Amino acid sequence: MSMINVKVVAIEQVTPLVKHFTFVKEDGSSLPAFSGGSHVVVSLDIGGRIHRNPYSLMGSPMENEAYHISVRKQENSRGGSVFMHENVTVGMPLKITYPVNLFSLAKKGRKHILIAGGIGITPFMSQIADLNRMNANYELHYAYRSPEHGAFAAQLKEKCGDHLHCYIDSQGQRLDLQALLNDQPLGTHVYVCGPNAMVLATLDTARNLGWPENHIHSEQFLSPPTGEPFKIQLARSNIEIQVSAEMSMLEAIEAAGVEADYLCRGGVCGRCELDVLETDGALEHNDHFLTDTEKASCKKIMPCVSRAKGERLVLDL
Amino acid sequence: MALNFKKETFREDYTYSNSGESIKRFPFPFPEDQYMYSVNIEPHTKGKPGSVCEFAFDIDEHYVAECLDKRITLEQDPGRYQALPHMMDAQWDFLELTMEALAQDYPEHFSLQKQGLIWTWENKPLGIKDTFTFGDTSTLATEPFDYIGRQLQGDFVLLDHRDETLYADAGIVTSQADWSLAFNVGMSWREWHGPVPRATELGVMDRALKYLLNLQLGSPVRRLNWTMTVNPRLDTSPENYPHWGSDRNTVNADNVADLVHLRVELQTLFRLPRSNAIVFSIRCYLISLKDIATYPRWAKRLHRVQKTMHPDLIEYKGMTKFHPLMVDWLAKFDDGEALTVGTHAE
Structure with missing residues (x-):
């Protein structure tokens, strides 16, 4: 598999649990352009064992000087996210795959409803750049636990303006999926990324309302579960x-x-x-x-x- | 090394011919004595120097004449170029991929200078030099895919990836083996492969689709396909069938080696970055039976492959009229010697 050698040029703590990493190519050349919704797989050598974790690319697909990812520190981490948080430092070389897109925008869609929960916002960051560039009709619905966990909200407000709708759980704000998906024009596509319960609820609601299967999109990377040897x-x-x-x-x-x-x-x-x-x-x-x-x-x-x-x-x- | 571009035609007087070098590098497609459909896809990695796979996009001695023939076909039938509106990102991706590859691989013939988004492209063999803004369609005389597609040998189809399948949503197609872009544009993978005999039952097309949906940026793939064509004609389209269909009736025992050509398509597929679309490139190579027979190993192999060809495939590839004549002519080269697996000439 073709890999790209990158190095870390910036690390930022954006919420109590999320760090943002910026990569550039190790040889100083440009990185490949990519499409909104793409991810890369980052290889980590943890004590001689290679961990490979997928992370969504968050920057604008048109900017190919640097790649941006955000990593949430997982409570039951098998090592990958904890290593990213505690051991990866500025200047460190890493290997990543070429961008892969398993969560692309439907280019023929007439309207796009994006639903994000917590760290599930990451694939939408690059999609928003594409939607803004195409002058598309879209809404971004972003739910998160409490104000300190919504560090991307300010940045999104700037980029999305009126397209953005935030739901802060600690303030009792809830996203009403039924109401949202019940009243959309023909040709609308819905995209969801977030915790399992949110993804399932969105898929169920859309299906029960009779949305066509190919207008419902979700992305949910699983961490390999542990178990018996x-x-x-x-x-x-x-x-x-x-x-x-x-x-x-x-x-x-x-x-x-x-x-x-x-x-x-x-x-x-x-x-x-x-x-x-x-x-x-x-x-x-x-x-x-x-x-x-x-x-x-x-x-x-x-x-x-x-x-x-x-x-x-x-x-x- | 600079190429010597030939003056030749692919219609009417058919002055097309292959030099000795060109015969030697011909992508002969039969590694074994019997032919059957398979998903013969492999990574499109750098091949041996001088081979048709040395570079991402092959340019050879026929380049200038082929681009001229493409221009004639497009003038007569502008419908050979089609692009649906949602494919504009893919068009620019395609222009970037091909310009960068040609400028890097053939620096004596092509150059690309970039100052931010202001690009200057020079194509010396065709006498073209233009400056434009990448991503701004108003700065080129035609759509970007049309612009650069005319400056490349072979046909190109841009496939949109959606609903777990691929749609042929743009194309520039002037050297096709009897299929129509106007008919296929907007179709899905299963729709346009519907007519291929025996392949659907074997599950070949489903497996190939699954593979292509996972095609990765930076890891292109290739395969060879083939048919036989009477006269070295690039434009064997259904639209122009009246101009070439009856050529099959002109083949006889005396002229079969000159008229009948093996037509090999080097098919390559590249994932595109911004659009997540896929380029399907179909680069056509033509060689007469007479030129094939300059290498006895190829003549023996082609004889055995054709002699054992399934009747459905003889029909599908349009060979029925001249197939026995071809097999008879090739038979005299075949002494029955066992051949090892491989497509090499000697």
Whole structure:
């Protein structure tokens, strides 16, 4: 996979839990342009183990001198976000992937409703730049816990003006999804990024109101969940690998020196899909990619976020 | 190294020919004795010096003549260029990708100077020099995709990525193997691949789509496709069928080696940055049976591939009329020697 060598040129604490990082290319040349909603995967070497975390690009897609990401310190972090907060310093070199967009704006949409919860605001920051440039009809609905957690609100007010609607939980302000989605013109698209409950509520509300499936967009990167350790066999490589409790299957495969395809590492894109040749127990499918029928068939698994419970799992790799 | 551009035609008197160098670098597409559809996609990484894959966009001795032929086709039928309004970001992405590649890979022929968003593009072989503002359509005489698409060999389709599929929402198509841009524009992946025999049942198209939806910026891919064409004609479009369809009736045992050409498409796909669209580039290479036979290995291989071709594919590729004549002519080169896997000439 093609990677880009960058270095950190600025770090800013924007809320009690969120840090903002600015990267430039290590050799001083320009970074690739990108489209609103894109993310990059950042590689972190934590004590010899490579962690790869996806983060949305927040800057304007037209500005290619620097990339901007924001990282929320996760309470149950497997190490990645804590490392970003505590160990990454200005001047440090990092490796990132080229931008990937799994959450793009529907260019033919006539109106765009963006719904963000907390750190879920990040992919919308670049989309707003695109929407403003295209002079598009849009509304941004941004919900956050309390005033000190809404550090992007001031910046957004400047960029979005009347398009912005904020909902501050501690002040009892609530976003009424039913009312918002019930009365929109034909050709409107809705986009949601935020906590699981908010994403599910938005999807349910839109579906129940009869919105067409291809007008409903969401992005929710999963962190690989921890679980019981298990063993896997790689048939083509002819090796057995132990997947520890806090490691993902994909990380264990990579640590064993076997090359595996991946893109988002968050159960969304489908790139790391592997064929299951044999299994004796339940597979814990945690991804958003496989259909329920595919999950039930036990023929495929996404090693970036899914796990196994049985004694035997043979993969075609 | 500067290229020597030939004066030649791809219509009427058909003076097109390949030099010895050009034959040697021909992208022969058959690694094995039997042909079957597959998702033969590989990374479009830098190939061997002199090969058609050395650079992202290949320029060869036919460049000037091909651009002239493209101009004639577009004058006669402006509908060969189409772009839906939501593809303007993709148009500028395409212009940036191709200008940067040509200026870097062929500095003796092309140059690109940038001062912020003010760009100056020089194309020496075609005698073009223009200064424009990147992103401002009013500063170019035509739309950006039209402007640079005319200065490149091959056809280009810009695919919009939405609803988990790809839509052919812009194109400049003048050297196509019997398909129509006017007919396909706005269609989705499954719609425009509908007519391909045997591939849909094999699930080939679904797998290829899944792969392409994950195509990454900075990691382009390529594949080869092929057909056979009578006369070295670039514009074998359905729109102009009356001008070339009946050429198939002119093939006989005496002229088959001169008239029948292997037509190979080097198809490349690049993700575009600002638009998240995909460029589908189709670069056409033509070689007569006679020129193929200058390399006995290729003649033997092509004989075996054609002799065992599935009847559906003979029909689909429009070869029915001259297929037996071609196989007979190639047979005399085939001594039955076992050939190793690979497309190399010698």
